[in-house]
Structures are given as structure tokens and as C-alpha cells.
Amino acid sequence: MSLIINHVSYYYNKNTAMEIKALDDVSFKIEDGEFLALIGQTGCGKSTLVQHLNGLLKPHEGAIYFNGENIADKDFDLHTYRGKVGLVFQYPEHQLFEEDVFTDVCFGPKNLGLPQSEVELRAYEALKQVGIADEYFYQSPFDLSGGEKRRVAIAGVLAMKPEVLILDEPTAGLDPKGRDDLLHLIRNLHDKNGITVILVTHSMDDVAAFADRILVMNAGQLVFDDEPRNVFANEEYLNRIGLSVPEVTRIMHLLYQKGLPVRQDAITIEEGLQACLEILR
Amino acid sequence: MLRDITLGQYYPTDSVLHRLDPRVKLLGTIVFLLSLFLFQNFTGYIIATVFLVSMILLSRVPFSFMVRGLKAVVILLAITVLINLFATPGIPLVSFWKFTITKEGIRSAAFMMLRLIYLIIGSSIMTLTTTPKNLTDGMEKSLSPLSKIKVPVHEIAMMMSIALSFIPILLEETDKIMKAQMARGADFESGNLFKRIKNMVPLLVPLFISAFRRANDLALAMEARCYQGGNGRTKMKPLKYHLRDLAAYLILALYLAATIVLPRIPALKL
Structure with missing residues (x-):
């Protein structure tokens, strides 16, 4: 699997007075098995980019190649492609519609044209993966709690067995436990099932803890494409574009300014602890 | 779209x-x-x-x-x-x-x-x-003499402006749900009439739920700010x-x- 985004630009309300350039010459490459984080201020084009990856929007300039094929081509099979690159929207629980949880999760694999037995098997597996207990299977999805609804909605995408899973702010509006559970679920999917993950988020601490690589967007442009440590070294610039660095990095920077000679490249709590211990020894 | x-x-x-x-x-x-x-x-x-x-x-x-x-x-x-x-x-x-x-x-x-x-x-x-906002304002003001004969002019204008401001919101919502279902492989474009209508269910159910939720939220938010209809209400930008x-x-x-x-x-x- 390889996904290449090649000089992609996209406009909203093209050719009118309200024209907005939502993506401006964005290029990058996604490798198999990566855990990518996509960060940027609200309105910087993250969601637009993510919809391109799944073929929901077509670039006005540039192209996206999946295993060498242009996904905007007329004869490209978008239907199957959407099963391979799963997209979980923001507040995905708003897309639930079936009478019961199980049937709702079956919707995705059924659309892929799989035989009924396979559809049900996948739905069962997906619901188990997200930790929904059997007794909920035949309840109405609208009777569940917010966190449970969200997990059911994510199961609805997982049941299609995607190779790449894109999640647009999956933890928005969840309580701390719901957040932790969900992030661990995502990490498990990446580590155990080998799914390539693209996580759109506003939490720098999550990014530091999980991602191998960060894409930073600002005003439709891709401004960073690097390891978290290298990106978070630019605190001042990140602040300027409405972003921040993880709490720990911030603390290390402040300690240094106060005259403590700590290393400043710590991005997780463990690293921060190590850095502090080093100067105490 | x-x-x-x-x-x-x-x-x-x-x-x-x-x-x-x-x-x-x-x-x-x-x-x-x-x-x-x-x-x-x-x-x-x-x-x-x-x-x-x-x-x-x-x-x-x-x-x-x-x-x-x-x-x-x-x-x-x-x-x-x-x-x-x-x-x-x-x-x-x-x-x-x-x-x-x-x-x-x-x-x-x-x-x-x-x-x-x-x-x-x-x-x-x-x-x-x-702007739709200005238009309803203008209508409310022009029709205000009718309130003397108990026509609820303010309420009608308020309903109109809410309806108008909900159009883009619901359109956006439709767009979002449509895309979310398309990401799950839904197909809204092909098939005969009967099949197409059936394919709309995954779009319409969430849309209705969200419209009701929004209407409910808006009503609560208006009540929380003591909205009581037009009596004694002044405008921020009077015409x-x-x-x-x-x-x-x-x-x-x-x-x-x-x-x-x-x-x-x-x-x-x-």
C-alpha cells in the first residue's frame, strides 16, 4: 500500500466571489504501517485534506495516487477504495441510522458486496474490537451513551477492514476515560492489526505519545512533515499559527529559560522525567 | 458538493x-x-x-x-x-x-x-x-402596523429568520452525513427510483434526528436567554x-x- 498526495489544491465556491483556497499545493506520502498525526488550527484545511484521501472530494489541481493509480480516474474503483481507506468523520455517531447496533455496523461491509455470513462475521469482530458487549448488539444505537455510540460508529468503519484508517478528531467531546479507551483502541489497531493510522487531533500530548510523524497545516498549506520531536522544537512558530507543544516540552523550555540546563527535546512525560533526573545527578 | x-x-x-x-x-x-x-x-x-x-x-x-x-x-x-x-x-x-x-x-x-x-x-x-437577516428585519418593520390587529408579526419574522438561517446549516449537515455514509460505501447515485429512495434512508434518518436535536437546542438556548417573543424587545441595529x-x-x-x-x-x- 502506498498513498501519494501530489501537489493537491482545492477551492471552495470555485469561480465565485466567495472562493476560498482550502488546500494549497499539498504534497506528501503515506507509507504502510505508519502512525501519522495531522494537526492545525480549526479551518486550516485538515478535514478537506482528509476527505480527499478517501476520494470524497476531487482535487482541482494535482492528484492522489493509491498504489500508483490516480484515484480521480474515471475507471478507478472508488467503491472498493473507500473500503480500503476508512474514514471516521468528526462526531461519527451522527451517522448511525439503523434499528439496532449490529445492523448498523453491517451497513459498511454490506455495501462492499460481501456475502451475508462474511458481513456478519466482520460486524461481530469489529464490535468486539471496539469493546461493545454482546447485550448491546440488538439495542437501538440511539439508546446508547455518547462514548458507546462513537465506538459503534467507529466499528461501522472497521467492519470494512480498511488498510488505512483516518480518524477526524475522534476524541472530541468524550470524557477522559472515553478518550483514553479510544486512543488505546486506535493504538492497538495500529500495533496488532498493522493498520496505517492517520489521526487528526488538537491534542499535542496525544500526538507526542502516539505518532511516528506529524503533518502540520496552516491556511491550506503543509508547513511541517517531520518527526514529532523535530516539529515540537519550533514552539514559537507553532504558537504563531495557533498551535502549541506538549505540556512537558513547554515545561522544559520554561525550566531552561529559568536557568536550568535541561535537555529541551522531551515530548513525553517519561522523557521529561529523564531530562530532569539527568541534571539532578 | x-x-x-x-x-x-x-x-x-x-x-x-x-x-x-x-x-x-x-x-x-x-x-x-x-x-x-x-x-x-x-x-x-x-x-x-x-x-x-x-x-x-x-x-x-x-x-x-x-x-x-x-x-x-x-x-x-x-x-x-x-x-x-x-x-x-x-x-x-x-x-x-x-x-x-x-x-x-x-x-x-x-x-x-x-x-x-x-x-x-x-x-x-x-x-x-x-442578507436574509436584513430581509426579515425589513419585513417585520414594514408589517409592524399589522400587529395592532393581533397579527403576530414579530413571531412570524422570527420563524422566517430561523428557517432561513437553518437552510445552510441543514445543507451542510446533509453534505456531512452523505459523505459519512459514502465513506461507508453507500451509493446515492445509481439504481432505479425505488432503490434510490431506499438508499436515502441512511441519509434521512440521521438528518431528521439532527434537525430535531438542533431545534431543541435552539429553543433551550433562546429560553435560557429569556426570550419571550416580541413584547418590549429592542433591536441591536434598528433600521x-x-x-x-x-x-x-x-x-x-x-x-x-x-x-x-x-x-x-x-x-x-x-
Whole structure:
């Protein structure tokens, strides 16, 4: 699997007075098995980019190649492609519609044209993966709690067995436990099932803890494409574009300014602890 | 996708027409629409054309935007023109089989077509240059005398402005849910009519749920801010007439007088 985004630009309300350039010459490459984080201020084009990856929007300039094929081509099979690159929207629980949880999760694999037995098997597996207990299977999805609804909605995408899973702010509006559970679920999917993950988020601490690589967007442009440590070294610039660095990095920077000679490249709590211990020894 | 639909049809730019008081524009539109039915000859149409063209130029809205509204009524236009063309009695010009085209027929077909096109462009100039918020404000103010006879003018205006502001929200919501279901492999484009209707279920159920949720939230938010209807309510930006509004009323009056008088002067009857 390889996904290449090649000089992609996209406009909203093209050719009118309200024209907005939502993506401006964005290029990058996604490798198999990566855990990518996509960060940027609200309105910087993250969601637009993510919809391109799944073929929901077509670039006005540039192209996206999946295993060498242009996904905007007329004869490209978008239907199957959407099963391979799963997209979980923001507040995905708003897309639930079936009478019961199980049937709702079956919707995705059924659309892929799989035989009924396979559809049900996948739905069962997906619901188990997200930790929904059997007794909920035949309840109405609208009777569940917010966190449970969200997990059911994510199961609805997982049941299609995607190779790449894109999640647009999956933890928005969840309580701390719901957040932790969900992030661990995502990490498990990446580590155990080998799914390539693209996580759109506003939490720098999550990014530091999980991602191998960060894409930073600002005003439709891709401004960073690097390891978290290298990106978070630019605190001042990140602040300027409405972003921040993880709490720990911030603390290390402040300690240094106060005259403590700590290393400043710590991005997780463990690293921060190590850095502090080093100067105490 | 749906985001490209320009509903409500407001075109944001800065022009004299945009800055006019919405009441002037409401009355102006009504006057223009009525005036189109006041005359039956070329002089009248020349006056109306001059007026309309100057309004189009003043509005600084691209002409292509105005013509867009015409697409919806092309069939209606065609039918009207054909009926007028063949069914008007008078001096025959051409005739074939059972159909006869008369001189009067051509004339009335042309007039009818112009009248319909002007009606549509005339009213779209108003919606293109006035925000929905301003429009309802203008209506509320113009109709406020009716509240003396217990017509709930404020409530009607409030419902209208809520409905109007919900249009883009619901469109966006539809777009979002549609995409979310497409990401799960849903297909909204192919299949026969029955299948297509069935395919709409994954879109409609979440849409209704979200509309009800939003309506409920809005009602709560309004109550939390002590909304009690129009009694004793003041405006943050009350509508006030400026000099340009008075000038606009004057121009309107002149236009109306011209369309009434000029086409009736025998020397100008074309």
C-alpha cells in the first residue's frame, strides 16, 4: 500500500466571489504501517485534506495516487477504495441510522458486496474490537451513551477492514476515560492489526505519545512533515499559527529559560522525567 | 458538493443596492413587479429595461448569477411563449397544419417572455443584495402596523429568520452525513427510483434526528436567554432611513410615474 498526495489544491465556491483556497499545493506520502498525526488550527484545511484521501472530494489541481493509480480516474474503483481507506468523520455517531447496533455496523461491509455470513462475521469482530458487549448488539444505537455510540460508529468503519484508517478528531467531546479507551483502541489497531493510522487531533500530548510523524497545516498549506520531536522544537512558530507543544516540552523550555540546563527535546512525560533526573545527578 | 449551492442567493459585495434599507428594496421590488403589468407596449418595456439594467449595474452582482435563477423556469417560459404564439387571434402571418402564428401572437409572446424574465431578475436582485437577516428585519418593520390587529408579526419574522438561517446549516449537515455514509460505501447515485429512495434512508434518518436535536437546542438556548417573543424587545441595529434611502424612494416614484404616464401618451404608443 502506498498513498501519494501530489501537489493537491482545492477551492471552495470555485469561480465565485466567495472562493476560498482550502488546500494549497499539498504534497506528501503515506507509507504502510505508519502512525501519522495531522494537526492545525480549526479551518486550516485538515478535514478537506482528509476527505480527499478517501476520494470524497476531487482535487482541482494535482492528484492522489493509491498504489500508483490516480484515484480521480474515471475507471478507478472508488467503491472498493473507500473500503480500503476508512474514514471516521468528526462526531461519527451522527451517522448511525439503523434499528439496532449490529445492523448498523453491517451497513459498511454490506455495501462492499460481501456475502451475508462474511458481513456478519466482520460486524461481530469489529464490535468486539471496539469493546461493545454482546447485550448491546440488538439495542437501538440511539439508546446508547455518547462514548458507546462513537465506538459503534467507529466499528461501522472497521467492519470494512480498511488498510488505512483516518480518524477526524475522534476524541472530541468524550470524557477522559472515553478518550483514553479510544486512543488505546486506535493504538492497538495500529500495533496488532498493522493498520496505517492517520489521526487528526488538537491534542499535542496525544500526538507526542502516539505518532511516528506529524503533518502540520496552516491556511491550506503543509508547513511541517517531520518527526514529532523535530516539529515540537519550533514552539514559537507553532504558537504563531495557533498551535502549541506538549505540556512537558513547554515545561522544559520554561525550566531552561529559568536557568536550568535541561535537555529541551522531551515530548513525553517519561522523557521529561529523564531530562530532569539527568541534571539532578 | 452541496456547498456549491447558493441558496438564499445572497451575493456578498459592497454596492449602493447592498447598503440600501431593506424596506426600500422590498417596496422597490413590489413596485417593479407591479409596474410590469401596467403597460402593453414597447415604451413601457424600454423604461423597465433601462431601470432594470441600471439596477443590475448598480448591484455589482455578476450577471451570470442573476441568469442562474432563470434556469429553474425555462420550461414554464417555453410553454407560455408557445401558448401566446399560437393562441392569440389576429392577422395571420404564417400557418401550417392546424397552427397559425399571428402578428399579435408574436407581440404578446415576446411581451410575456420579457415580463416573466424581468419578474424573476427583478426579484432576484433583491435577494442577491439583501442578507436574509436584513430581509426579515425589513419585513417585520414594514408589517409592524399589522400587529395592532393581533397579527403576530414579530413571531412570524422570527420563524422566517430561523428557517432561513437553518437552510445552510441543514445543507451542510446533509453534505456531512452523505459523505459519512459514502465513506461507508453507500451509493446515492445509481439504481432505479425505488432503490434510490431506499438508499436515502441512511441519509434521512440521521438528518431528521439532527434537525430535531438542533431545534431543541435552539429553543433551550433562546429560553435560557429569556426570550419571550416580541413584547418590549429592542433591536441591536434598528433600521434607520438614510439620505440614500429617500433618494431611492424618489427614483422609485419617478419610475412608477413614468411607467404609468409615458406608455399612455399617444405619440409614444409603439
